[in-house]
Amino acid sequence: MSIVKSNDRAFILTGAGVSAESGIPTFRDAGGLWKNHSIEDVASPEVWRRDPRLVWEFYSMRRRVACSAKPNLGHLAVAELESVMEERLFLCTQNVDNLHEQAGSERVVHMHGELFKSRCDTCSRSPFHDANTYDGEAAIPRCACGGRIRPHICWFGEVPFELDLVFATLQRCTLFVAVGTSGVVEPAASFAAQVRQRARTVYVGLEEPANAPLFSECHIGRASEVLPRLLGAAHA
Numbered sequence: 001m002s003i004v005k006s007n008d009r010a011f012i013l014t015g016a017g018v019s020a021e022s023g024i025p026t027f028r029d030a031g032g033l034w035k036n037h038s039i040e041d042v043a044s045p046e047v048w049r050r051d052p053r054l055v056w057e058f059y060s061m062r063r064r065v066a067c068s069a070k071p072n073l074g075h076l077a078v079a080e081l082e083s084v085m086e087e088r089l090f091l092c093t094q095n096v097d098n099l100h101e102q103a104g105s106e107r108v109v110h111m112h113g114e115l116f117k118s119r120c121d122t123c124s125r126s127p128f129h130d131a132n133t134y135d136g137e138a139a140i141p142r143c144a145c146g147g148r149i150r151p152h153i154c155w156f157g158e159v160p161f162e163l164d165l166v167f168a169t170l171q172r173c174t175l176f177v178a179v180g181t182s183g184v185v186e187p188a189a190s191f192a193a194q195v196r197q198r199a200r201t202v203y204v205g206l207e208e209p210a211n212a213p214l215f216s217e218c219h220i221g222r223a224s225e226v227l228p229r230l231l232g233a234a235h236a
Contacts, residue, residue, distance in 0.1 A: 002232030003202055003217070004175065010085060011173035011195070012078055013188060014093045014100070017180020017205050018223045022069045022099055034058060044156045048121070052140050052148055059115070059151045060133035066097045066115055067131070074179065074223035075103035081231045082107065090169045092162075094181065094188055096153055111160040111188070113153035122147025160187065170194050177202045177230075179223050183209030204230065 004010060016026040027039050034042060041047060042058040071079075082089045082105050091108050093100060096115040100108045118130035120143035130149075134141055141149035154160050170176075176195045183189050192201045192214035203215040204226045212218055219226045 001229075003177070003200070003230050004081065004085075004232055008085075008088065008175045009173050010081070010089045010175040010177065011169060011191075011199075012089065012091050013176070013178045013181060013191060014078070014091070014095060015179065015181030015185075015188070015205075016095060018072075018074050018093075019069070019095045019097050019099055020180070021072045021074065021222060021224050024066060024069050024095075024097055024099075034061075040156050043153070045158065048150060048155070052150070053135070055151070056133075056138075056140065057135040059153070060135040062096075062115055063131060063133055069097065069099060071099045071103035072224040074227040075099050075105070077227040077231045079104035090173065092166055092169075092188075094185065109162045109166065111154070111162060111166060113151070113161060115151070115153070117152035118149045119152045120145060120147040121150045127152040163187070166191075167194075173199050175200050175202070177204065178209070178215070179204045179227065181205065181209055183211035183214075202230070 020026050027034065042055055048055050078091060078100065082091065091100060091105055092111055093108060094112050096110060096113050098116055116129060116131050117127045119125065119127040123143060123145040125143060143149055170191060173195055176192060176199050178192060181188060189211055192211060195201065196214055201215045202217045203209060204219045204223050206222065207220065208218055219230065
């Protein structure tokens with residue numbers, strides 16, 4: 001039975017667990033390590049200033065992995081619901097891949113950035129599509145202004161994107177659904193607490209999140225199996 005009512009304004013938050021079902025590894029499961037580097041050691045402004053080649057090697061690897069990934073039934077269920085609810089559905093993801101877009105979602109807010117975009121670390125040039133890899137002996141790409149081109153990613157110590165829009169939309173939602181999130185990473189971990197007094201809160205994932213008490217319903221299972229049923233998609 002669908003959890004979505006005809007007059008709902010839904011806020012869907014997706015995390016790494018959704019992408020993991022499509023073959024994109026979560027570094028939490030890998031102990032937070034890549035080539036014996038902690039993720040904090042390859043994803044921060046300080047490391048970028050000190051060793052941009054290391055940072056690009058890491059994100060080049062992530063681009064190669066994401067290029068071979070395809071959306072799963074969870075992504076498709078969200079996209080199908082968006083086609084019905086239109087602007088009454090707000091999709092916010094902590095993921096930097098483009099699997100939601102591949103599934104057909106047209107209004108996706110990537111609060112932690114987008115893997116296939118880059119931007120200048122110096123000037124105000126808008127982020128641009130970039131699927132290139134810059135590792136090995138490749139030179140660090142430069143902007144016309146002379147600045148270095150960096151991944152369009154929210155690193156540790158940086159402010160997530162579109163927060164004003166996110167918080168404003170949270171205030172209007174009647175249904176909050178978190179999918180495949182750990183309930184640890186802020187500010188997303190506190191979203192359920194902000195809405196639970198006036199909106200239905202639902203969690204979907206392989207294990208209970210750290211903030212499980214904030215949800216009125218917890219559905220433990222694969223998002224690709226649970227979401228089509230909960231969201232009333234035709235794949236159920």
